[in-house]
Amino acid sequence: MSDVLVETMAEQRVRDAYARIAAADRPEVWIALVPEADALAAARVVDARVAAGADLPLAGLTLAVKDNIDVAGMLTTAGCPSYATSPAGRPGPAPVTAPAVERLVAAGAVLLGKTNLDQFATGLVGTRSPFGAVRHATLPDRVSGGSSSGSAVAVALGIADIGLGTDTAGSGRVPAAFGGIVGIKTTVGLVPTSGVIPACRTYDVVTTFTRDLALGVLATRLMVGTDPTDPSGRPWPADVRLGLRAAPVVAVPRPDDLLPLSPTWRAAFAAAVASVRATGASTVEVDVSPMLEAARLLYDGAIVAERYEAVGAFLDTAPPDADPTVAAIIAAGRDVAAHAYVADRATLAAAAARTEEILAGADLLLLPTTTEHPTIAAVQADPVAINRRLGTYTNFVNMLDLAAVAVPAGTVDGGPFGVTVLARAFDDQLALDLSARLLRESVGSVVEAGVDVLVVGAHLRGQPLHPELEALGARFVASVRTSAAYRLVALDTVPRKPGLVRTGSGSPIAGEVWRMSAGALGSFLAALPAPMSLGRAELEDGSWVVGFGCTAEAGAAGVDVTDAGGWVAALARGIDAPAG
């Protein structure tokens, strides 16, 4: 991706995107296109800023935004045109761009338009829209998946680089699975939802669709962060994990939990489990039926009242462009009693605790993203039951406070197959890291914060104390060398550890920089035994990071191994003194 960015000016990328829009001939993808001239003007501004030296990580990448997310000056229809004109809805152009969009645009993305969706983000099919059913990118008789149908297809067709969706019950994941693309649904609260027409305000998440994971991670990183306009935002915890261990434990469902899949889909999932193992992970079967049960609360229980709270008063005016299936679902939330809602929330809290027990000992959970890939005709003939089956493995995720990444995993029945990597709340990076291994991609960190720490001895990869770093969720940054101001001595410890001693004159010493959260670093230091210490260390490039040292006393008593250039090399050739 970065090659493309460097070589292509934004203006040309945008021009190409509009050519693809025309060539694709999928008018149902868009609810409102930005006029090409306006998008080109925006692209030229990006090019000028880059030329002037601005660091715009998304410079010239094209963006499609689901039409339940505000863009200033454009209507937000949520898939129901009259909602954007009726006094009972939200009439008129949005006054302010949603922070999630604004942050991408500020980073250089250029908006192409607002995309079609299952009306009011209620559906997983992409057919529930007066703007037309969104056809699948490559199998046009099949559904695109929804509710974020247009954004997903715009990305799958190669028109937009980044598609924004929203996800309450799977709307950012099911279309990714059908499209053979990546869908990132972060932990609820990380990305601001201000400027989003709520589906269920408690559980809505703004999501990304991208063709490769790395761009999705970058866009997500840019969108994450609390905003004064979103009182429901949640920051990363101080001990957030920043990296997945090399050999994680991944929970997978029992065969019984996979009965909703046809044999071909079950085989595709089994292949995905094998792929997970091939990354070095181990898998463990767990009973996910309590999670699947919890899913029923989303539509059969009281939670649907959240949908009524969002747009029920408008639908009560019987707008002619309301989708009848959507309107019926939301109307069912009108007469739900608050005490039933309170009881269902308590049931969900218990289910979340039960989920935590089920996942004890596992780093992540792998599930099929959905159950089948229906045709548009089949869904139109049976608009509720198929849609419901599609949500089997997605509906419960936000309600149980899990993070999820939907990744392509081969093909099935002539179309893309997808799996979802699920993580505990705020363990988003762990799910992204396993996804990257599955896709053989290298991805950045979705968490902005972290402290870089230089290790030079027993905490290096492959050395005996490395699991301490892994347990704290440390993330590998780089193999480095120190400046030449250091000497390395073998200390009199068990296990053998080196001491990095700043003497002003010495040699560059090989090491690794790992990033960890402040909470992890504090725990690491609290457990550090004498004579080790953590202070500042100077790298070969002149930068300083937190780094290991030792007491002067221990350093002076050690065996100098500086000339080995690093601890692994010193160990390999042998150290001329017994340890301990």
Added chain:
Amino acid sequence: MSDVLVETMAEQRVRDAYARIAAADRPEVWIALVPEADALAAARVVDARVAAGADLPLAGLTLAVKDNIDVAGMLTTAGCPSYATSPAGRPGPAPVTAPAVERLVAAGAVLLGKTNLDQFATGLVGTRSPFGAVRHATLPDRVSGGSSSGSAVAVALGIADIGLGTDTAGSGRVPAAFGGIVGIKTTVGLVPTSGVIPACRTYDVVTTFTRDLALGVLATRLMVGTDPTDPSGRPWPADVRLGLRAAPVVAVPRPDDLLPLSPTWRAAFAAAVASVRATGASTVEVDVSPMLEAARLLYDGAIVAERYEAVGAFLDTAPPDADPTVAAIIAAGRDVAAHAYVADRATLAAAAARTEEILAGADLLLLPTTTEHPTIAAVQADPVAINRRLGTYTNFVNMLDLAAVAVPAGTVDGGPFGVTVLARAFDDQLALDLSARLLRESVGSVVEAGVDVLVVGAHLRGQPLHPELEALGARFVASVRTSAAYRLVALDTVPRKPGLVRTGSGSPIAGEVWRMSAGALGSFLAALPAPMSLGRAELEDGSWVVGFGCTAEAGAAGVDVTDAGGWVAALARGIDAPAG
């Protein structure tokens, strides 16, 4: 308190408690007394365990438990006897003791009995009970305050050492104010609420009443901690603050926000503000009206549906012993729509964000605990309006996710006056620390976790970098000396810093141990400049803590000031080399 513990056997303390119960002649305090013989037997078990060497921090302290909290083998009436017998309620003795109670009993507390309350914890007066209005401890024509009336009066009368209450809207604070005792209401979720008949399950907190703050802190510390039986529990965050800065900023309401107070009450509050300033705090006036507004949502809005969810189906059976005022309040929650509840929760989230803005720049907020001290007769004549006024400064606190400590603050109108110190969620310790300064008490930490860090130089109290520790919420533990293995050198830094160098032979060096959360410690280390380091340091008593060091290079270049015995002494006599 600790003197008493050492000198008095549990059996004698319990015998004395039953003598006071008899002498007090306040039968309305208790719904069920433990038979004296049983309590004495429990006390003898405690005495035997202590004699056998068990460390029981509450050994022999007497405990009164509000009768909406389960004790195994006893009925839990919640102030409505038929609730504990009717099939529509929770018939029969509780099978399991609530974790909050169990943790105190495990620490040596001896249960005296279950106490009276405003029925279903709905009220702030203590008069809404078929077991009788609970009279004030010393002014028997006035209300005790509620809903945790019996537990508060049992403590105020000197019968029980610890009274457990519950607090949703002020039930753990208003009775403390009237009783001239301490009420600690922690952040929602810290103390398990399993085994508690909910009032509003989302906002209920188990609270303590004690005559001195230190015991309340100790009991609270023992009760805090997630439990598998409580899915709504919340752990301390990794960067929890453990101590209040020496000169905090305390927000206080504008005069307009105090209009509900009579002139004498306003004067009493002004005196409390002066007392806060006398502790070294500065005060800043803020507009708390948005918080007071939010309070209305508790009863006038949809949140009352939580009360119906808890016990509404039982009250719908029209039990003869239902308090009519309570029954009417809870019945109003029956027909609340879920969408209205969802909307009110969103309003509360916005109000919480607004509260965060109001408190920006302040460490804490001080409010009067309540507005007036009515007579029982007045409340019985007007059971709703007075009760509502009493909650003016308490109703919103749990809904806006604040922690609170109700502390005595002199007298007013011939009775006790009380104020409440409020803190952001999880800043409980900060509120407790200011409360301790107001009461001229020394209290322990309510947070179990933390890392002890030795500082010997610029981070000592009064030294230039000490504010860094304060900003991280570090808590003073002790003035200490190192073992004799160290030398102290003045480093070539600005500001002047010492390096503590372990040489094996040296002198004890004076320092201070401060405790901080792992998150704070990691942030501290991340900001630490060369040549300083943090490793392990040995104290004079042979224990090891995290402590400051420096690079060997810097240590060797420094000026030895070991013979001064500490940095402050070295600075006082002057250092024979220029800094920087």
